[in-house]
Amino acid sequence: MSVRLSALIVAALTSAAAAQEDTAPLGDTDRGADLWRLCAGCHQVGEGAKNRVGPQLNGVFGRKAAAVEDFTRYSEGIQRAGNDGLVWSFRTLDAYLENPKALVSGTNMGFRGLKDPQDRADVIAYLRIYSDNPQNIPESAPTAVPREVELAPEILAIVGDPAYGEYLSSECQTCHQRDGDNDGIPAINNWPEEDFVIAMHAYKEKIRPHPVMQMMASRLTDEEIAALAAYFGGLD
Amino acid sequence: MKLNRRTFLGAATAASATLAAPMVKAQATPRVVVVGGGTGGATAARYLAKDSNGEIDVTLIEPTRTYYTCYFSNLYIGGFRELNSLAHSYGNLAAEYGINVVHDWAVGIDRDAKTVSLAGGGAVPYDRLVLSPGIDFVEGAIPGWDVKAQNAMPHAYKAGSQTELLKRQIEAMPEGGRFAMIAPPNPYRCPPGPYERISMVAHKLKSENPTAKILLIDPKAKFSKQALFEEGWNRHYAGMIERVGPDFGGANVSVNPATMEVDIDGTVEKVDVCNVIPAQKAGRICDMAGITEGNWAPVSGHTMQSRVDENIHVLGDATNQGDMPKSGFSANSQAKVASMAIRGALTGSRVFPAKFSNTCWSLIDTNDGVKVGATYEATDEKIAKVDGFISQTGEDAALRKATFEESVGWYAGITSDMFG
Numbered sequence: 305m306s307v308r309l310s311a312l313i314v315a316a317l318t319s320a321a322a323a324q325e326d327t328a329p330l331g332d333t334d335r336g337a338d339l340w341r342l343c344a345g346c347h348q349v350g351e352g353a354k355n356r357v358g359p360q361l362n363g364v365f366g367r368k369a370a371a372v373e374d375f376t377r378y379s380e381g382i383q384r385a386g387n388d389g390l391v392w393s394f395r396t397l398d399a400y401l402e403n404p405k406a407l408v409s410g411t412n413m414g415f416r417g418l419k420d421p422q423d424r425a426d427v428i429a430y431l432r433i434y435s436d437n438p439q440n441i442p443e444s445a446p447t448a449v450p451r452e453v454e455l456a457p458e459i460l461a462i463v464g465d466p467a468y469g470e471y472l473s474s475e476c477q478t479c480h481q482r483d484g485d486n487d488g489i490p491a492i493n494n495w496p497e498e499d500f501v502i503a504m505h506a507y508k509e510k511i512r513p514h515p516v517m518q519m520m521a522s523r524l525t526d527e528e529i530a531a532l533a534a535y536f537g538g539l540d
Numbered sequence: 541m542k543l544n545r546r547t548f549l550g551a552a553t554a555a556s557a558t559l560a561a562p563m564v565k566a567q568a569t570p571r572v573v574v575v576g577g578g579t580g581g582a583t584a585a586r587y588l589a590k591d592s593n594g595e596i597d598v599t600l601i602e603p604t605r606t607y608y609t610c611y612f613s614n615l616y617i618g619g620f621r622e623l624n625s626l627a628h629s630y631g632n633l634a635a636e637y638g639i640n641v642v643h644d645w646a647v648g649i650d651r652d653a654k655t656v657s658l659a660g661g662g663a664v665p666y667d668r669l670v671l672s673p674g675i676d677f678v679e680g681a682i683p684g685w686d687v688k689a690q691n692a693m694p695h696a697y698k699a700g701s702q703t704e705l706l707k708r709q710i711e712a713m714p715e716g717g718r719f720a721m722i723a724p725p726n727p728y729r730c731p732p733g734p735y736e737r738i739s740m741v742a743h744k745l746k747s748e749n750p751t752a753k754i755l756l757i758d759p760k761a762k763f764s765k766q767a768l769f770e771e772g773w774n775r776h777y778a779g780m781i782e783r784v785g786p787d788f789g790g791a792n793v794s795v796n797p798a799t800m801e802v803d804i805d806g807t808v809e810k811v812d813v814c815n816v817i818p819a820q821k822a823g824r825i826c827d828m829a830g831i832t833e834g835n836w837a838p839v840s841g842h843t844m845q846s847r848v849d850e851n852i853h854v855l856g857d858a859t860n861q862g863d864m865p866k867s868g869f870s871a872n873s874q875a876k877v878a879s880m881a882i883r884g885a886l887t888g889s890r891v892f893p894a895k896f897s898n899t900c901w902s903l904i905d906t907n908d909g910v911k912v913g914a915t916y917e918a919t920d921e922k923i924a925k926v927d928g929f930i931s932q933t934g935e936d937a938a939l940r941k942a943t944f945e946e947s948v949g950w951y952a953g954i955t956s957d958m959f960g
């Protein structure tokens with residue numbers, strides 16, 4: 305399997321616990337203000353900000369996803385994530401801005417993602433100015449960024465075993481229909497393998513909300529996730 | 541690979557073509573007989589046929605032509621589902637998967653000859669036997685009640701006509717009448733089932749007969765998702781439901797179906813509907829096969845093989861396996877482990893470590909769904925719980941609605957996983 309996993313997302317995923325003690329400043333707000341032009345076509349932030357293509361982003365930290373009351377065009381995907389308990393923090397914003405659809409399937413934020421971790425940190429630092437909690441005081445959790453962790457190269461190199469994936473998938477197909485129908489639980493066939501791997505790690509590390517999926521993913525090893533990604537990636 | 545009739549036949553032909561030379565004679569195709577076409581049995585038969593691509597000859601023995609799922613049968617009582625939406629037939633398993641479906645009762649098992657005898661006569665030979673017969677009731681569990689009384693006092697714990705009857709009786713209750721349920725002692729099929737049913741009966745009565753009362757007589761001090769149900773009952777059905785636990789005689793009950801009386805520890809109550817859910821045991825065929833210890837059939841979690849006879853795998857409610865609840869989800873999960881183990885033993889296909897999981901959803905009122913779930917692994921002694929979760933009290937309405945919608949998705953998922 306060719307996994308072009310971003311080192312940072314996995315770093316953020318695997319270092320969640322360490323993040324508490326081992327922290328660095330959030331990012332550069334000046335650079336963030338400059339990068340904001342990438343968002344400004346769709347979003348407003350600051351005094352008098354209004355909803356545009358996307359919701360206004362004042363006070364986004366600590367808020368449930370899809371919770372700006374007078375924004376009426378949220379996708380079903382982000383509403384589901386919000387109902388499941390997705391709350392915007394440094395970690396969840398970082399994952400969303402890197403690859404919106406890997407964190408929130410079906411989101412209609414038409415933005416390809418910011419691949420550079422520093423860019424994301426800077427934009428998030430900029431957004432942080434417009435949230436209630438002041439920056440860099442101990443009570444306000446999302447002001448610090450986990451320091452980059454060396455990612456085990458094995459994870460990136462894992463080749464999924466589709467035969468093992470097929471056996472493991474039988475457990476998933478009690479809920480996720482094999483033929484791709486969605487009657488209340490999303491279909492998971494034919495995803496790009498790397499998105500699948502990221503989504504599963506995000507459940508495993510409890511960045512994606514949802515108790516059932518967090519439990520299912522938490523006992524899967526890296527090899528098993530790769531095997532499942534290989535198997536489901538080949539189903540149409 | 542997508543499995544439809546064409547590709548299945550194609551694959552089977554391809555397999556037999558490559559295997560034709562080394563095989564001594566055609567009868568050498570190993571035979572698996574599955575008794576019981578419910579959740580465990582249908583899943584096992586489908587997975588065996590689907591994954592062995594014709595290398596195993598699969599026979600499914602099931603007396604009824606239509607399987608009504610017990611899951612969502614409470615929702616039918618509450619008015620959230622039609623009965624026919626719970627009905628499933630075996631046509632697909634025969635046509636799409638090449639399973640030999642025999643509509644008959646298994647009435648005996650000869651473990652030395654390795655044959656299953658049928659009520660209609662004849663015997664079916666097996667190399668491996670899968671038993672997934674569900675439950676039967678312990679005789680004399682509730683004095684005064686036996687299966688002959690099931691029309692006066694239905695159990696509705698096997699779905700179909702019993703469920704329909706119970707619903708009709710509720711509809712015929714006089715204004716302000718009384719519904720009673722006698723809940724079973726542990727262990728039994730679907731731990732939250734009786735309490736979801738109480739919720740659904742309350743939901744129905746609240747709109748059709750709001751002064752009616754519900755009496756829940758329970759031999760257990762505690763029950764599944766208790767805090768969630770009690771919170772929901774207070775919120776939606778305040779003053780309607782009275783529960784009599786063992787501290788007030790809930791474990792000392794007898795009934796008189798002729799007079800519709802229930803005797804709770806010496807106090808006689810007259811009721812209009814009485815839903816008796818007696819203590820349970822493995823489906824009778826397990827006893828006939830001589831593989832039970834006490835009320836259930838002990839199995840190894842690694843393969844779901846009977847601890848008494850390694851040519852027999854037992855699934856679902858009939859088993860004594862360890863920590864998994866007796867649920868459809870569990871039976872489905874166990875069936876996949878068993879079918880992998882059987883294929884490994886009979887055809888040499890790869891075998892992986894057993895993994896199991898379960899999630900049980902319950903509906904308390906419209907769009908108020910809750911769930912409990914866990915994952916499990918096989919140890920040498922039992923199937924042991926690894927991790928779990930449960931819905932919390934005080935969750936917001938959006939989450940409860942999402943939980944209910946998810947259960948609808950699960951129903952579609954598991955039934956297509958069973959019947960194709």
Ligand SMILES: Cc1cc2nc3c(=O)[nH]c(=O)nc-3n(C[C@H](O)[C@H](O)[C@H](O)COP(=O)(O)OP(=O)(O)OC[C@H]3O[C@@H](n4cnc5c(N)ncnc54)[C@H](O)[C@@H]3O)c2cc1C
Nearest residue numbers: 576578579580610611646673674730856857867868869871
């Ligand atoms: C009210 C209620 C609600 C429930 N809700 C849920 C839920 O929400 N989620 C969940 O996961 N589970 C639920 N369950 C539990 C679930 O229905 C059972 O755990 C599940 O059906 C067990 O599967 P099984 O294969 O062991 O038995 P069954 O599904 O009962 O299948 C047994 C089959 O064997 C056949 N059979 C029996 N004896 C013989 C014989 N001698 N020869 C041939 N065939 C035979 C029977 O006809 C039957 O078709 C609920 C149960 C009830 C009663």
